[in-house]
Amino acid sequence: xxxxxxxxxxxxxxxxxxxxxxxxxxxxxxxxxxxxxxxxxxxxxxxxxxxxxxxxxxxxxxxxxxxxxxxxxxxxxxxxxxxxxxxxxxxxxxxxxxxxxxxxxxxxxxxxxxxxxxxxxxxxxxxxxxxxxxxxxxxxxxxxxxxxxxxxxxxxxxxxxxxxxxxxxxxxxxxxxxxxxxxxxxxxxxxxxxxxxxxxxxxxxxxxxxxxxxxxxxxxxxxxxxxxxxxxxxxxxxxxxxxxxxxxxxxxxxxxxxxxxxxxxxxxxxxxxxxxxxxxxxxxxxxxxxxxxxxxxxxxxxxxx
Amino acid sequence: xxxxxxxxxxxxxxxxxxxxxxxxxxxxxxxxxxxxxxxxxxxxxxxxxxxxxxxxxxxxxxxxxxxxxxxxxxxxxxxxxxxxxxxxxxxxxxxxxxxxxxxxxxxxxxxxxxxxxxxxxxxxxxxxxxxxxxxxxxxxxxxxxxxxxxxxxxxxxxxxxxxxxxxxxxxxxxxxxxxxxxxxxxxxxxxxxxxxxxxxxxxxxxxxxxxxxxxxxxxxxxxxxxxxxxxxxxxxxxxxxxxxxxxxxxxxxxxxxxxxxxxxxxxxxxx
Numbered sequence: 038x039x040x041x042x043x044x045x046x047x048x049x050x051x052x053x054x055x056x057x058x059x060x061x062x063x064x065x066x067x068x069x070x071x072x073x074x075x076x077x078x079x080x081x082x083x084x085x086x087x088x089x090x091x092x093x094x095x096x097x098x099x100x101x102x103x104x105x106x107x108x109x110x111x112x113x114x115x116x117x118x119x120x121x122x123x124x125x126x127x128x129x130x131x132x133x134x135x136x137x138x139x140x141x142x143x144x145x146x147x148x149x150x151x152x153x154x155x156x157x158x159x160x161x162x163x164x165x166x167x168x169x170x171x172x173x174x175x176x177x178x179x180x181x182x183x184x185x186x187x188x189x190x191x192x193x194x195x196x197x198x199x200x201x202x203x204x205x206x207x208x209x210x211x212x213x214x215x216x217x218x219x220x221x222x223x224x225x226x227x228x229x230x231x232x233x234x235x236x237x238x239x240x241x242x243x244x245x246x247x248x249x250x251x252x253x254x255x256x257x258x259x260x261x262x263x264x265x266x267x268x269x270x271x272x273x274x275x276x277x278x279x280x281x282x283x284x285x286x287x288x289x290x291x292x293x294x295x296x297x298x299x300x301x302x303x304x305x306x307x308x309x310x311x312x313x314x315x316x317x318x319x320x321x322x323x324x325x326x327x328x329x330x331x332x333x334x335x336x337x338x339x340x341x342x
Numbered sequence: 343x344x345x346x347x348x349x350x351x352x353x354x355x356x357x358x359x360x361x362x363x364x365x366x367x368x369x370x371x372x373x374x375x376x377x378x379x380x381x382x383x384x385x386x387x388x389x390x391x392x393x394x395x396x397x398x399x400x401x402x403x404x405x406x407x408x409x410x411x412x413x414x415x416x417x418x419x420x421x422x423x424x425x426x427x428x429x430x431x432x433x434x435x436x437x438x439x440x441x442x443x444x445x446x447x448x449x450x451x452x453x454x455x456x457x458x459x460x461x462x463x464x465x466x467x468x469x470x471x472x473x474x475x476x477x478x479x480x481x482x483x484x485x486x487x488x489x490x491x492x493x494x495x496x497x498x499x500x501x502x503x504x505x506x507x508x509x510x511x512x513x514x515x516x517x518x519x520x521x522x523x524x525x526x527x528x529x530x531x532x533x534x535x536x537x538x539x540x541x542x543x544x545x546x547x548x549x550x551x552x553x554x555x556x557x558x559x560x561x562x563x564x565x566x567x568x569x570x571x572x573x574x575x576x577x578x579x580x581x582x583x584x585x586x587x588x589x590x591x592x593x594x595x596x597x598x599x600x601x602x603x604x605x606x607x608x609x610x611x612x613x
Contacts, residue, residue, distance in 0.1 A: 312462050
C-alpha cells in the first residue's frame with residue numbers, strides 16, 4: 038500500500054529544480070559504503086546461492102554443473118522432508134504459545150502496578166543473552182541425572198534424548214527466551230489504545246474477557262501482525278538453541294532446516310545441496326510472509342477501516 | 343485489590359521461571375566438580391569456590407582471548423554499521439539524485455532475505471576472497487550498514503524540519519557538515535538505540551562466527567563456550583562458569599541501561 042505513492046514521487050522528484058550535480062555526487066558517495074554491504078552481502082549472495090544450487094561442489098574440487106539435480110535430490114530425500122516437518126512443528130509449537138503468553142504478560146504489566154518496570158526488565162533478560170549460552174544452560178537443566186529439572190520433579194525423564202520430548206523441550210526454551218520480547222511489543226501496542234475505548238465497552242456492560250476479545254484484540258491487530266511475522270521468520274531459522282541443546286538429535290528429531298543446511302555445507306561439504314536447501318527455505322519464507330500479509334491486510338481493513 | 347494480588351502472583355511466578363535458570367547456573371559455577379558429583383544438582387555450594395572462574399581466566403581454558411576478539415568484533419561492526427547507515431540514510435532522506443527511490447526500494451526488498459539462506463553464498467564469497475578464518479571474515483558481512491538501520495534512520499532524518507537545514511546551508515555548510523552538526527546531534531536517541539541493538543546482536547552472534555572461523559585463533563566467546571561444552575561434556579561446573587562469563591557483561595549493562603534498552607527493542611523491533 039505504500040508502494041503507490043512512492044512510485045508517483047519519482048517523476049515529481051525528477052521535475053524538482055533543486056537537484057544539482059553536487060547533490061548527486063554527494064548522494065552517491067554517501068551511498069557507496071552501504072552499497073558494498075547490501076550489494077556484496079545481501080544481493081550478490083542471493084544470486085550466488087542460486088548458482089551454487091545448480092552445481093555439485095565440495096569446496097575442494099572445481100564445481101560441476103548439474104542443473105536441477107540438487108533440487109530433485111533434496112526434494113526426494115526423506116531426511117530433508119523430515120527436517121522441513123520438524124521446523125514446521127517447531128514453529129507451530131512456538132508461535133501460538135509465545136504470542137499468547139507474551140500478550141498475557143503485557144496485559145499484566147499494563148496494569149502498571151508499582152514495580153512493573155522491574156518485572157518487565159526481568160522478563161526481557163533472556164532476549165539479551167546469547168541463545169547459544171542459554172541453550173547450554175538448559176542442556177544442563179534438562180540433563181537426566183545431573184540436571185535441576187529432574188531433581189525438582191523427583192523423577193528421571195530423558196528430556197533431550199527421548200524422540201517425543203526433545204523437540205517440545207527445545208520449543209519450550211525458545212518460548213521462555215521470547216516471551217518478554219513479545220510482551221514488549223504488546224505493551225507498546227496497548228499503550229497506543231485510548232483508554233476511552235475500554236471504558237465505553239465497560240459502560241456498555243462488557244466484562245473484562247469480552248472487552249479483551251471485542252475491543253483490545255482487534256485494536257492490537259497491527260502489533261499482532263508484527264509479532265507473528267517477525268516471530269515466524271526467526272523461528273523458521275532457529276539454530277543456536279538446537280545446536281547447544283541437542284545437536285539435531287535424537288535421530289534427527291530436532292534437526293531443523295537451518296541445522297540441516299549447516300551440516301550439509303560445513304560438515305558434509307556438499308555446497309550444492311546446501312545451497313538448494315537455502316533456496317527452498319528462502320522461497321518458503323517469502324510465501325509465508327506474503328500469505329500473512331494478505332491475511333492481515335484483509336482483516337485489518339474490514340474491521341478498522 | 344484481589345486483582346492486584348493476582349497480578350503480582352502471576353508476575354512473580356513469571357519472574358521466578360525466568361530468573362531460576364540464571365541463578366541455578368551461577369550456583370553450579372561456584373561448585374567444584376567433586377561437590378557437584380557428590381551432591382544433588384541443586385544443593386548449595388559449601389563452600390563456594392572460584393576455581394572454575396580461575397580456570398577460565400588465568401588457567402588452561404582461558405576465555406580472555408575470545409573475549410578480546412568479541413569486543414573487537416562488536417566495536418568494528420557497531421562503528422562501521424552506524425557510520426555507513428547514517429551516510430546512506432542521509433542520502434535517501436535529504437539528497438536528490440537519479441535512481442534514489444529505486445535504490446531505496448531495493449534496500450527495502452533485502453529485508454526479506456533470511457540470514458540462514460545467505461549463509462552458504464556468503465561463506466563462498468569470503469572464501470574466494472581468502473578471508474575465511476580472519477578477523478575481517480567475521481565482521482565484513484555486517485559492517486557496511488544494515489537495511490533496517492538505514493530505513494529507521496531515514497524516517498528520523500526526514501522528520502527534521504527543512505528550515506534547520508536551510509539555515510545551516512545558508513551559513514555555507516556543505517552536506518557533511520550539516521550531517522555532523524545538525525542531523526547527528528538531533529538523532530542521538532535513535533543512534534543510541536541502534537548502537538545498543540547492534541552491540542547486543544553481535545555480542546551474541548554464533549552461527550556466522552562458527553562457520554567462518556576454525557580453531558582458536560579467531561574464536562569469539564559464543565563459539566568458545568560451544569567448544570568447551572562439547573569438549574567437557576558432563577563437567578557442568580566449568581561449563582556453567584563459561585556461560586555465566588559469556589552472558590554477564592550484557593546483563594550488567596542491561597541492569598544499568600535497563601529503561602533505554604527496553605525502549606530500544608520496541609523502537610527497532612529487531613535483534
